[in-house]
Amino acid sequence: MGRLLWEVIERTVTGPVMAEEQFETELLPGALASIQAKHRIEWDPDEPVMTDPALADAIYAAGRELLLEVGLYCKSTKRIVRFTEAEIDSAVRGARHEVTLGHDRQAITVRPRAPGDAQHPYTFFSAGTMTTDVELYKYYARTTMQEPTCDGVVPLPLYGIDEMKNVADTPAQTLVCLTEARVINEAAMWAGKPGLWFGIPMSATTPLTLISTFASGLYNKHNCTLPVQILQEMRIDYDRLNLAFFAEQQGLEPWMSSCPALYAYLTGPEQGAMEIIAHTLAMLAYSGGSVTQAMSVSVHGSYVGNDIFWCNSAAGLAAERNLKLPWITYGSGGTRAPLDDDAWYHIAIACINACISGMEGLWLAGGHSGMEARWSGEITRAATRLTPREGVEIIRKINGRLSGNDPAPGAVDLPLTEIYDLKTLKPKPVMLDHYRRFTRIFRDLGLDYPTWQDAD
Amino acid sequence: MATIEDLRQLVSATKAQPAAEMTRTLLAEGHDPMAILEDGVMSGLSDVGDRFANKKAIVLDLVRAGVTAKACIPLIEEAFPKGESRKIDRKIILGTMLSQHNIGKNLVGTLLSIAGFEVIDIGEKNSPWDFYQAAEKSGAHLIAVSVVFAPAMEKFTELLGLLTEMNVREKYPVIVGGAVTSRAWASDQGADGWGAQAKDGVLLARQLLKLA
Numbered sequence: 001m002g003r004l005l006w007e008v009i010e011r012t013v014t015g016p017v018m019a020e021e022q023f024e025t026e027l028l029p030g031a032l033a034s035i036q037a038k039h040r041i042e043w044d045p046d047e048p049v050m051t052d053p054a055l056a057d058a059i060y061a062a063g064r065e066l067l068l069e070v071g072l073y074c075k076s077t078k079r080i081v082r083f084t085e086a087e088i089d090s091a092v093r094g095a096r097h098e099v100t101l102g103h104d105r106q107a108i109t110v111r112p113r114a115p116g117d118a119q120h121p122y123t124f125f126s127a128g129t130m131t132t133d134v135e136l137y138k139y140y141a142r143t144t145m146q147e148p149t150c151d152g153v154v155p156l157p158l159y160g161i162d163e164m165k166n167v168a169d170t171p172a173q174t175l176v177c178l179t180e181a182r183v184i185n186e187a188a189m190w191a192g193k194p195g196l197w198f199g200i201p202m203s204a205t206t207p208l209t210l211i212s213t214f215a216s217g218l219y220n221k222h223n224c225t226l227p228v229q230i231l232q233e234m235r236i237d238y239d240r241l242n243l244a245f246f247a248e249q250q251g252l253e254p255w256m257s258s259c260p261a262l263y264a265y266l267t268g269p270e271q272g273a274m275e276i277i278a279h280t281l282a283m284l285a286y287s288g289g290s291v292t293q294a295m296s297v298s299v300h301g302s303y304v305g306n307d308i309f310w311c312n313s314a315a316g317l318a319a320e321r322n323l324k325l326p327w328i329t330y331g332s333g334g335t336r337a338p339l340d341d342d343a344w345y346h347i348a349i350a351c352i353n354a355c356i357s358g359m360e361g362l363w364l365a366g367g368h369s370g371m372e373a374r375w376s377g378e379i380t381r382a383a384t385r386l387t388p389r390e391g392v393e394i395i396r397k398i399n400g401r402l403s404g405n406d407p408a409p410g411a412v413d414l415p416l417t418e419i420y421d422l423k424t425l426k427p428k429p430v431m432l433d434h435y436r437r438f439t440r441i442f443r444d445l446g447l448d449y450p451t452w453q454d455a456d
Numbered sequence: 457m458a459t460i461e462d463l464r465q466l467v468s469a470t471k472a473q474p475a476a477e478m479t480r481t482l483l484a485e486g487h488d489p490m491a492i493l494e495d496g497v498m499s500g501l502s503d504v505g506d507r508f509a510n511k512k513a514i515v516l517d518l519v520r521a522g523v524t525a526k527a528c529i530p531l532i533e534e535a536f537p538k539g540e541s542r543k544i545d546r547k548i549i550l551g552t553m554l555s556q557h558n559i560g561k562n563l564v565g566t567l568l569s570i571a572g573f574e575v576i577d578i579g580e581k582n583s584p585w586d587f588y589q590a591a592e593k594s595g596a597h598l599i600a601v602s603v604v605f606a607p608a609m610e611k612f613t614e615l616l617g618l619l620t621e622m623n624v625r626e627k628y629p630v631i632v633g634g635a636v637t638s639r640a641w642a643s644d645q646g647a648d649g650w651g652a653q654a655k656d657g658v659l660l661a662r663q664l665l666k667l668a
Binding site: 025029262263264265266267268298299300301307 | 508509514605
């Protein structure tokens, strides 16, 4: 449990009152701008990755200062929760730097790694797909779990069960999430990996259904974490605090997560990275978590691009140097198009970025299918020992290959039956050809992985 | 001597009070209200929109631009000659689905009002039910929906389904516009009209309500 959970609760009813609009349009933007200027944090749009250790430390200092100056806004009470320097420092000193995810033969202990370390970032693939077809969901989950580089998975949300919709806060959502948990457990058994880590329950969107799902035992402290993620723009509500307390009571690992939206209230990736640090310190204070997921998204809807990757790497490197938490970022190309070149290039950039920024893992790595997962797992391992300079050089070359076009309509949402034989769960030639072509491209770029030799 | 270009720059810089003052000055100097609206306010808003599209402005700037436009537009509306603001006996429900964005919605509302329609602006952060309920309560003739971010797209589809379910789909033509929408998407959902720009709202309303 966070050292400051009870203090935070107390301050949600005693802290200064402020209208939410004033917080988000005046207090927060003003503090972000002045702190960014003070620490001279600037992004060069031509830079795809932030590799400067001094700037990383400045971003950490700025994020810490942001939390101290602004505090957290409690939506439940319209009050501001402030922290002292001593409290934040105490939370940081008490942070756990290692965490074991999964159990038995699939247990992995995630330890701090620095850019260029021999230990690869762990790759936690997507499992399932966004559908109401439970059978299809199962097949997708199996395709990723059977991959040798699968260190764990994160289920994708089930939209419902056939005609039954996933309605928040109702037994329907609990049933959908229980179904997700059942299918994910069964798929792990099928893949011979019953101890796999399952990330977080993704079909549940409210504390009620999350807690109901954990009550079943299908998801538990050995195979799953409980989301306590902060809301964008330095906000919390009582749901976060209830979940943090529930996690402590049940011995569940809190899933600390920050996902700032660039260009909404944040002017760019610099402020995004600052906010991720501030968010993380706050979550550390109220939940005492360890596993941290940090990624950014553009308000224009993109999960990729120099600005997004720079933000993710800047926050990751700042955390690697100053917090050493098990740090996970988004490992997907952001486009649901299993045969789209740009999507595969973006997966590669995300994975190389994680390697050279000293991160410990990637979540939702790849796409929805097993071959996209394989690609992310292998490219991550191939890039593990790259120095930041080498990694940036390769990313620049990849950027030069991006078409920038939307995926061809035929490449988007391709049915699984088009790319996999569902009887054998082996990829079809069209998928294998695509994969082999990419292994050749990346060998030409200077990366290699043992199985890629077979692609010649 | 104030110029409409000065006003455009103030709106572009989201300076609400100076922009309102400039609007007053331009009107007092006898400039055409429609030119002030289109070449000053709307053009300035368009600048902010372009900067946002190029990641040189953020949502907060759009909100501030909306506040700036709101400070200017009532002054311009008051200045329109009475003949131009003749009333049309048709009510239009106008609102933003889910999100708090209102610039485009407010512009559409202004132009519809200037064209003589009775605009019932139900504001921002609306659900499908809000649109349905407002239309039924007011005896509206058309529903105009602003869809500005992706989650609202699904809700727009829900609105069309809700109107069908309540047996009022034929009663209310539904038009849509907004940053994330497209003609093809609107058509796929079954919308009766889609507008790329604020002024398209007036054309669509006239067509769908069979006004000359």
